[in-house]
Amino acid sequence: MVAYIVRRVIGAVLLLAITTMVTFGIFFLVPRLAGQTTDQIAAQYVGRDPSPEEITLTKRRLGLDDPLVVQYGRFVKGLVAGTDYSYGPNTEFCPPPCFGYSFKYQRAVWPDLVDRFPVTLSLAVGAAAIWLVAGVAIGVLSALRKGTVFDRAAMITALAGVSLPIFFTGLLTLAFIRPEGVVFVPFTENPPAWAGNLLLPWVTLAFLFAAGYARLTRATMLETVGEDYIRTARAKGLPERTVIGKHALRATMTPTLTMFGLDLGLLLGGAVLTESTYSLPGLGKYAVDAIRQNDLPQILGVTTLAAFFIVVANLVVDLLYAVVDPRVRLG
Amino acid sequence: MTVEITRPDAPDAFVAVRDLRVHFPTEDGLVRSVDGLSFRLDRGRTLGIVGESGSGKSVTSLAVLGLHNRRTARISGEIWLDGEELVAAPPERVRALRGKKMAMIFQDPLSSMHPYYTVGAQIVEAYRIHNDVSRKVARKHAIEMLGRVGIPQPARRVDDYPHQFSGGMRQRAMIAMALSCDPELLIADEPTTALDVTVQAQILDLIRDLQRDFDTAVIVITHDLGVVAELADDVLVMYAGRAVEYGGADDLFERPEHPYAWGLLGSMPRLDREPAERLLPIRGTPPSLINVPPGCAFHPRCAYCELTGGLSTTEVPPLTETAGGHLVACHLAPEKRREIWENDVRPTLESR
Numbered sequence: 246m247v248a249y250i251v252r253r254v255i256g257a258v259l260l261l262a263i264t265t266m267v268t269f270g271i272f273f274l275v276p277r278l279a280g281q282t283t284d285q286i287a288a289q290y291v292g293r294d295p296s297p298e299e300i301t302l303t304k305r306r307l308g309l310d311d312p313l314v315v316q317y318g319r320f321v322k323g324l325v326a327g328t329d330y331s332y333g334p335n336t337e338f339c340p341p342p343c344f345g346y347s348f349k350y351q352r353a354v355w356p357d358l359v360d361r362f363p364v365t366l367s368l369a370v371g372a373a374a375i376w377l378v379a380g381v382a383i384g385v386l387s388a389l390r391k392g393t394v395f396d397r398a399a400m401i402t403a404l405a406g407v408s409l410p411i412f413f414t415g416l417l418t419l420a421f422i423r424p425e426g427v428v429f430v431p432f433t434e435n436p437p438a439w440a441g442n443l444l445l446p447w448v449t450l451a452f453l454f455a456a457g458y459a460r461l462t463r464a465t466m467l468e469t470v471g472e473d474y475i476r477t478a479r480a481k482g483l484p485e486r487t488v489i490g491k492h493a494l495r496a497t498m499t500p501t502l503t504m505f506g507l508d509l510g511l512l513l514g515g516a517v518l519t520e521s522t523y524s525l526p527g528l529g530k531y532a533v534d535a536i537r538q539n540d541l542p543q544i545l546g547v548t549t550l551a552a553f554f555i556v557v558a559n560l561v562v563d564l565l566y567a568v569v570d571p572r573v574r575l576g
Numbered sequence: 577m578t579v580e581i582t583r584p585d586a587p588d589a590f591v592a593v594r595d596l597r598v599h600f601p602t603e604d605g606l607v608r609s610v611d612g613l614s615f616r617l618d619r620g621r622t623l624g625i626v627g628e629s630g631s632g633k634s635v636t637s638l639a640v641l642g643l644h645n646r647r648t649a650r651i652s653g654e655i656w657l658d659g660e661e662l663v664a665a666p667p668e669r670v671r672a673l674r675g676k677k678m679a680m681i682f683q684d685p686l687s688s689m690h691p692y693y694t695v696g697a698q699i700v701e702a703y704r705i706h707n708d709v710s711r712k713v714a715r716k717h718a719i720e721m722l723g724r725v726g727i728p729q730p731a732r733r734v735d736d737y738p739h740q741f742s743g744g745m746r747q748r749a750m751i752a753m754a755l756s757c758d759p760e761l762l763i764a765d766e767p768t769t770a771l772d773v774t775v776q777a778q779i780l781d782l783i784r785d786l787q788r789d790f791d792t793a794v795i796v797i798t799h800d801l802g803v804v805a806e807l808a809d810d811v812l813v814m815y816a817g818r819a820v821e822y823g824g825a826d827d828l829f830e831r832p833e834h835p836y837a838w839g840l841l842g843s844m845p846r847l848d849r850e851p852a853e854r855l856l857p858i859r860g861t862p863p864s865l866i867n868v869p870p871g872c873a874f875h876p877r878c879a880y881c882e883l884t885g886g887l888s889t890t891e892v893p894p895l896t897e898t899a900g901g902h903l904v905a906c907h908l909a910p911e912k913r914r915e916i917w918e919n920d921v922r923p924t925l926e927s928r
Contacts, residue, residue, distance in 0.1 A: 473687040479643055480682075481702040481753070482675030495692050571692060571737045 250564060257560045264552040265324075269317050272541050283309040289539060291348075320345075320545075344546035349538050354546040357531065362550075364429050364527030365516050368450065371443055372519075373505075373512070376451035376458060381501065383455070384462025385494065391467065399459060406456030411515060415449045415522035427523050450519045454508055461504055465497040472496070498569050506562035510555045586659045589616035590793050591640075591761055596653035596663075598632070598639050598817075605866040609635040611817040613653075614895075617810070619760065622787065622794040624808030624825070626801060626840065628862045632817040633797045637763045639663075640795075641680055642670035657761060676706040679759035683766035685746035689738040695722070695749045696734035703756045721752040725782060744775035748782065755786060762787070763795045768803060780806045801844045805829060813837050816863050816873035819895055823902035833904040833913040835878045838921045856924070872907060880916060883908060 276286055287304040288295050295303075303309075308316060322328055323343035330339050330346055339346070344354040383403070387396045419426065423445050430438040469475060470493055478492040479485075517529035524530070528547055535543035567573045587594075598610040610632040617623045625633045638644055640655055642662060655662040657678060662670055682688040690698060699718035700711065707714070715734070722730035725748040738746055747767065754762060764783060768776035784807060787794050796807050804811055804825065811828040813821040813836065821834040832838055842856030860877035863869055872888040875881045881888050884907035895905040898913075906913060 473682060473684060474690040476643060477682060477688045477750075477753075478690070480641055480674060480680045482671050482673070482705050483701070484671065492690055495690070569692070571694075572739050 246567065249567065253560055253563055257556050260556050261553060264556070265321070265549055266317065268545060268548045268552065269320055270313075272545055273316060274313060289541075324549075344549065345542035347535075347540050347543050349540050349543075354542050357543075358528065358546055358550055361526055361528050361531050363431060364525050365513075365520070365529060367429070367432060367439065367443055368446055368516055368519060368525065368527060369512050371440070371447040372450035372454070372515075375447050376455035377501075377505070379451065380455035380458025381462045381494075381497070383459040384497075385466055385489070387459065387463040388466035388470070389489065391463075396463075400463070403456035403459045406452045409452075411449055411453055411518040412522050414452060415446070415519060418445050418449055419523070427525065429525050429527075446519050446523050446525065449522075450512075450515050453515060454512075457504065457508075458501060461500055462497050465500050466493060469493045469496045495569075499566070502562055502565055502569060506559050509558040509562070513551050513555070586661075587616065587656050589656070590619045590658055591617040591795075592654070592656040593636075593640070594654040594656070596636065596639060596655060597651065598635050598644065599650040600648060601650065602866075607865045608817050608868060609865055610639065611868075613814070613817070613819055615810075615812050615819070615822065617761075617793050617795065619793050620787070620791045621809045622796060622807050624804035624811045625795060625797045625814060626799065626804055626811060627814035628799060630816075630862045630865060631814040632865075633799075633814055634765055635817075636814075637680065637765050637795060637797055640761075640763060641674055641678060642667065643674075672706075675702055675759070676757045677759055678761040678763065679754035679757065681747070681750050681754050681762070681764040681767050684770045685743065685750045686738060686770075688750060689746065691738060694735050694737055695741065696736075699734075699749070699753045699756050702753050706757045717756065718752070721756050722749065725749070725752045725755075725786075726778075727752070743771050744778065747771060747775075747779055751779075751782060751786070755790070758790060759792065761793045761795070763797070765797045766799070767796065769798070769800070776803075777806075783807065801840055813840070816868050817865060818873065818892075818905065819903070820874065820905045821903065822895065823904075827899070827902040831899075831902070831914070832917065833898055833902070833910065834874075834906050835880050835908075836874050838917065838925075839877075842921075842925055872905075880908060883912065 277283075283304055284300055287300050287307065287309055291299050291303050308319065311319075319328065323339065323341070323345065325341055327341040327343050328339055330337050339353055339355075342355055344358070346352060347354055347357070383399050387399045390396050427442045427445060430442055432439045470489075475488060475493055478488045483492070513529065516527060517533055519525070520527040520529035521533055528550070532544070532547045532551075535547060592614075593616070594614050596610055596613045597608070600607040600609060613632070613636060615623060625636065627633050635644075639649075639651055640657075640662070644651060646667070651663055653663060657673065660673075662673070689695065693701075696715060696718045699721060700714040703709070703714045703717055704711070709717075719730045719734050722734060727733055727745060727748055733741075733745075738749070741749060747770075751767075762783075767783065768779050771779060780803060783794065783796070786792070794807070796803060798804060808825045811821075811823065811825050812819055813828070813834065815836050821828065821832065821837045828837060829841075832841060836858070839856070839858035843858060858877060863873055863876070869876050869889075871890045872878070872881075872884075872893050875888040878888065887893075887907045891907070893905045893907045895903045898904050898910045904910075904913070908916070
């Protein structure tokens with residue numbers, strides 16, 4: 246078990262290293278491949294109508310003429326050890342993890358990310374809790390009442406859930422349920438206000454995902470109740486609620502977990518749309534703004550951070566597999 | 577829980593099944609899996625139910641335990657267990673008896689155990705539903721049961737998962753689970769089919785030993801006449817949901833009277849015969865349970881069908897007594913059947 250964990254953690258670290266390389270490569274290599282000169286790249290950071298002197302200065306300051314490997318090394322060094330940034334006459338130390346400075350705002354990227362992280366985390370955790378509970382519960386009930394009005398209604402609603410985009414459902418809820426909009430109140434300050442404000446975004450985001458879980462749970466449940474070990478559980482004289490709630494439900498956890506691991510990656514995409522729709526100051530909205538303004542350090546920062554969380558979340562999911570399914574432990 | 581008042585027509589046998597019918601309505605028609613089956617069984621005795629796939633053996637055993645889904649199965653007739661009728665009893669009452677008074681061992685011990693729970697946890701669970709004891713006491717009991725069914729180092733193996741057990745060990749664990757509450761009726765549905773031949777004999781020995789210790793009534797369901805010869809006191813031969821022959825094991829092996837039983841005996845491999853000889857399979861395939869052949873359901877496959885003067889194609893033969901306690905459902909006259917067995921079938925079987 247320990248060896249398994251160690252192996253998985255090493256794999257996760259490698260994966261993260263590759264992710265930063267690819268991300269870095271995309272943002273620094275692709276413009277060059279597209280034929281942009283370093284002058285043109287540097288010009289993007291300076292502002293409107295830059296003078297040639299400014300461009301040369303920026304180019305030197307950013308080290309844009311250095312080989313890509315050196316630039317990547319500098320980026321990694323910043324992440325791990327921090328780095329010195331000089332603009333104009335001043336030099337400032339950017340503590341690790343340093344994602345560089347936003348050139349539009351001339352401030353470090355990392356503190357901004359830290360500021361916005363609680364918003365996205367709150368959104369993701371709440372929505373995930375709602376969609377897991379609601380999706381699994383609806384799926385189980387649908388399977389047990391297969392072919393009834395409840396089953397059909399639930400599955401049609403589920404279909405609507407997967408089909409309707411967040412900005413549509415989100416705008417509908419804003420228009421009809423909470424026209425005054427929502428604001429983010431940190432959990433540490435006022436938990437009821439935190440939950441009250443986030444409830445609508447949670448439900449909107451969860452609606453998209455819960456549908457898939459309801460359908461998956463229903464299908465797995467229908468398959469599981471035909472298994473021999475369910476018959477054994479009944480033959481022991483277990484009450485039906487234990488047969489379903491314990492023996493059958495346990496078996497549906499593996500596919501649910503698999504899907505959850507995959508959805509964690511999509512969750513960020515969902516967060517982008519949800520945060521934009523409800524104007525919540527989270528990482529998703531930060532990413533959208535960064536891309537709109539072509540602020541490369543910001544984009545690189547938020548992408549790396551997102552990759553980090555997806556990798557970590559998948560690591561946790563993989564370790565949970567071993568907890569859920571004892572047959573994984575030996576492998 | 578209301579105690580069932582003993583009905584005046586309650587049978588004196590420990591287990592008695594009367595005119596049991598289990599039908600499944602489907603889109604293609606009504607599947608008559610069991611169609612008018614009766615048998616009885618006393619404590620400490622073993623009944624072997626034999627038949628091909630689809631003859632209704634397993635459906636019968638699931639009906640006794642009340643494991644059929646009431647929404648998909650239509651069950652009628654009577655099932656008596658120790659003076660209590662189960663078909664009309666409330667499901668909650670049958671559930672309370674299940675695992676406690678009657679238990680079951682299934683065919684495939686790997687798929688019959690929950691892969692996500694330890695063997696010990698599954699036995700503990702079975703014990704604690706019916707006995708109000710602490711987890712610790714139940715665990716001790718589980719270890720004791722595992723030791724009893726011959727699992728070495730039970731205190732260590734109790735925390736293993738089913739996939740860490742070998743096939744034979746798994747079936748032993750299943751037996752330990754089934755016997756954890758001292759059931760008075762044990763149903764073994766093809767208990768050795770999924771096992772190695774060497775392990776089969778061990779499991780059969782185990783069932784026999786445990787039966788002697790606990791004075792359990794055992795129903796063993798199988799298509800393997802070897803298992804029946806090993807365990808059963810009485811034998812019930814089923815065909816297309818009905819009993820075609822029912823009697824003592826000696827009657828069935830020494831004086832079988834139904835052509836289907838002859839066929840089963842002929843298709844059984846014998847180690848004491850020349851291996852080069854061919855088996856005598858029963859021609860044809862088991863009938864559809866939706867369109868059961870009219871008359872005797874076996875007549876399309878019966879070599880002696882002609883001798884009944886057409887009766888076997890029109891009328892269902894009743895199960896009637898041919899000699900003390902030996903029942904046969906066949907239109908052939910008893911003398912004729914014995915004559916065919918002695919002069920025709922038996923010499924063929926023995927000359928192989």
